[in-house]
Amino acid sequence: MNKVTNDRAQFATKFGAIAATVGSAVGLGNIWRFPYEAGVHGGGAFLVCYIAFLFIICVPVLCAEFALGRNARSNVFGSYQAVSPRKGMRLPGYLSIAASLLIMGFYSVVAGWTMEYCLTSATGNLESITTAAGHGEFVEMTTGWRPVLWTMLFLACNTFILMGGVTKGIERASNIMMPILFVLLLAFCVNSLLLPNSMAGVSFLFKPDFSQITPSVLLGALGQAFFSLSLGMGTMITYASYFNSKTKLVRTAMTTALLDTMVAIIAGLIIFPAVFSFGMSPSEGPKLVFEVLPTIFAQLPGGAIWSTLFFLLLFIASLTSTVSVSETTVSFFCEEKKMSRKSATWVATGIAVAGGLLCSLSFGALSDVTIFGKTFFDLFDYVSSNICLPLGGMICSLTVGWLMKKRYLEEQLTDYHTHRFRFIQVFVFILRWVCPAAILLVFLNSIGIM
Numbered sequence: 258m259n260k261v262t263n264d265r266a267q268f269a270t271k272f273g274a275i276a277a278t279v280g281s282a283v284g285l286g287n288i289w290r291f292p293y294e295a296g297v298h299g300g301g302a303f304l305v306c307y308i309a310f311l312f313i314i315c316v317p318v319l320c321a322e323f324a325l326g327r328n329a330r331s332n333v334f335g336s337y338q339a340v341s342p343r344k345g346m347r348l349p350g351y352l353s354i355a356a357s358l359l360i361m362g363f364y365s366v367v368a369g370w371t372m373e374y375c376l377t378s379a380t381g382n383l384e385s386i387t388t389a390a391g392h393g394e395f396v397e398m399t400t401g402w403r404p405v406l407w408t409m410l411f412l413a414c415n416t417f418i419l420m421g422g423v424t425k426g427i428e429r430a431s432n433i434m435m436p437i438l439f440v441l442l443l444a445f446c447v448n449s450l451l452l453p454n455s456m457a458g459v460s461f462l463f464k465p466d467f468s469q470i471t472p473s474v475l476l477g478a479l480g481q482a483f484f485s486l487s488l489g490m491g492t493m494i495t496y497a498s499y500f501n502s503k504t505k506l507v508r509t510a511m512t513t514a515l516l517d518t519m520v521a522i523i524a525g526l527i528i529f530p531a532v533f534s535f536g537m538s539p540s541e542g543p544k545l546v547f548e549v550l551p552t553i554f555a556q557l558p559g560g561a562i563w564s565t566l567f568f569l570l571l572f573i574a575s576l577t578s579t580v581s582v583s584e585t586t587v588s589f590f591c592e593e594k595k596m597s598r599k600s601a602t603w604v605a606t607g608i609a610v611a612g613g614l615l616c617s618l619s620f621g622a623l624s625d626v627t628i629f630g631k632t633f634f635d636l637f638d639y640v641s642s643n644i645c646l647p648l649g650g651m652i653c654s655l656t657v658g659w660l661m662k663k664r665y666l667e668e669q670l671t672d673y674h675t676h677r678f679r680f681i682q683v684f685v686f687i688l689r690w691v692c693p694a695a696i697l698l699v700f701l702n703s704i705g706i707m
């Protein structure tokens with residue numbers, strides 16, 4: 258265990274490691290998925306559950322994933338096998354490949370929309386639309402073959418970056434772009450709060466009505482917390498395997514969780530005040546952000562420029578996330594199947610293209626095809642976030658809690674004994690009992706057993 262292979266890539270600096278993990282965590286999950294999930298699940302009640310799950314379950318699981326990855330300095334399969342070589346330890350690896358296929362499928366479709374909205378804004382066509390037209394625009398942009406093309410274009414960008422390796426292209430781009438996105442979000446947030454009747458939106462998000470907490474709200478919040486922190490599918494294990502020994506694991510985990518939550522809340526503070534101000538419904542589902550945002554931009558002076566910039570940054574934030582999803586699969590094919598990085602990238606892209614095609618056509622030719630009452634798009638989103646990721650998180654938590662040698666865990670949490678970590682017993686207890694039990698309870702609850 259704890260073998261250090263010197264020819265493996267590493268993030269060059271501590272900042273680079275944080276930028277990459279935050280880049281993976283912050284994406285469409287915060288700006289597109291969080292507001293629509295919160296909108297569907299009653300706003301404040303959802304937010305309370307989300308934050309509780311984030312800090313009680315997800316931050317410990319994030320530390321566990323980091324410890325697993327840096328300990329082995331290997332891909333998901335190698336990381337689990339380093340803890341225990343038994344056959345069952347391959348299961349989390351397969352689960353992560355499956356989750357990556359599903360996530361890439363629907364995520365690249367939405368990322369394709371951001372590219373299309375970016376171009377449409379740049380040409381000035383999104384500028385003067387009203388709410389009703391915003392809806393028409395969305396329908397027009399998401400049906401038929403055009404979005405398929407955008408999905409493929411997005412996947413081409415993803416492949417291009419993966420080919421070049423993660424460190425140079427994506428790390429550098431996210432170092433510059435993420436802060437700009439953050440500032441822009443804050444500016445839009447202030448703008449939204451100044452709209453008439455904006456306070457209705459603020460109370461929708463911050464005033465929890467506890468009677469609204471149902472099993473589906475709990476499962477939705479848990480799934481969102483996992484999705485938003487890129488947990489449960491080996492992404493953070495893979496990224497931590499590129500951390501150097503100076504990276505502070507626990508601090509990096511806390512920073513990632515805090516920044517990620519902040520971006521999600523700011524996105525909520527942009528969307529909900531506008532939703533209530535323009536008399537729209539917060540429970541529109543996946544199209545919410547794409548209908549509300551253009552309406553906000555249309556009201557601003559120089560709206561076309563704001564809108565172009567916003568969708569451009571959103572596109573980049575999506576790219577830093579999909580690269581991390583794909584990197585999980587690519588590192589598996591490279592290290593376990595001994596493929597070259599190039600071939601591994603093509604295989605990962607092939608899988609993503611298949612998923613992207615099905616999800617993209619869910620809004621057009623395949624809109625009538627449903628499984629369990631859900632289109633491919635909805636199904637991929639639901640199964641990956643609400644089932645695969647929490648399950649993956651549970652396996653990780655049990656593996657690190659019960660099977661990883663304390664000595665190695667301590668080595669990771671103290672960053673190779675450069676400082677003390679006093680809460681190791683508490684941490685192990687949380688991983689052994691609290692996280693698995695909480696995830697199990699939410700699952701059982703949601704299928705109606707409890």
Ligand code: PHE
Nearest residue numbers: 282284285286287484485487
């Ligand atoms: N966390 C990313 C987001 O919020 C999505 C993601 C999920 C990335 C799972 C990697 C793994 O957009």
